[in-house]
Each structure stands twice: as structure tokens, then as C-alpha cells.
Amino acid sequence: MNWSSPPAIAWPSNPTPSNPWDAMNEDQLLLEWQKKKMFIETAKAEELELRKYIVKREFPKANEGTNNK
Numbered sequence: 001m002n003w004s005s006p007p008a009i010a011w012p013s014n015p016t017p018s019n020p021w022d023a024m025n026e027d028q029l030l031l032e033w034q035k036k037k038m039f040i041e042t043a044k045a046e047e048l049e050l051r052k053y054i055v056k057r058e059f060p061k062a063n064e065g066t067n068n069k
Contacts, residue, residue, distance in 0.1 A: 021029060059067045 021032070024032065055062070058069050
């Protein structure tokens with residue numbers, strides 16, 4: 001054994017990013033954010049529409065106040 005020199009450590013020449021967004025440029029990040037934002041807005045609108053339908057179907061003659069099912 002040779003104790004005079006430390007072992008050589010092989011570092012990767014091009015480490016992979018820990019987050020896939022690290023590989024994106026600013027424009028790509030903004031476009032990705034815009035896609036996600038539009039998806040959320042669409043999902044919210046669809047959820048609200050479905051919720052209103054369910055309430056109207058379950059309580060066709062809803063009384064003012066709390067309605068229970």
C-alpha cells in the first residue's frame with residue numbers, strides 16, 4: 001500500500017443537474033410555467049362547473065341556508 005498520495009477521485013466531467021429545470025434556459029422555464037398555470041386555471045374552471053352541477057342535481061329545490069344530503 002502506498003500511503004504517500006491520496007486516492008484519485010474521478011469527478012464527472014459534466015454532472016447531471018439535480019433538478020430537470022436546471023437544464024432549461026429562461027424562455028423554456030417561462031413557457032413551462034405558463035403551461036402549468038393554464039392547466040391549473042382550466043382545472044379550476046372545470047371543477048367549479050362540476051361542483052355547481054352536482055349541487056344543482058342533488059338540491060333541485062335548494063332552500064336558503066344549509067342543505068344537507
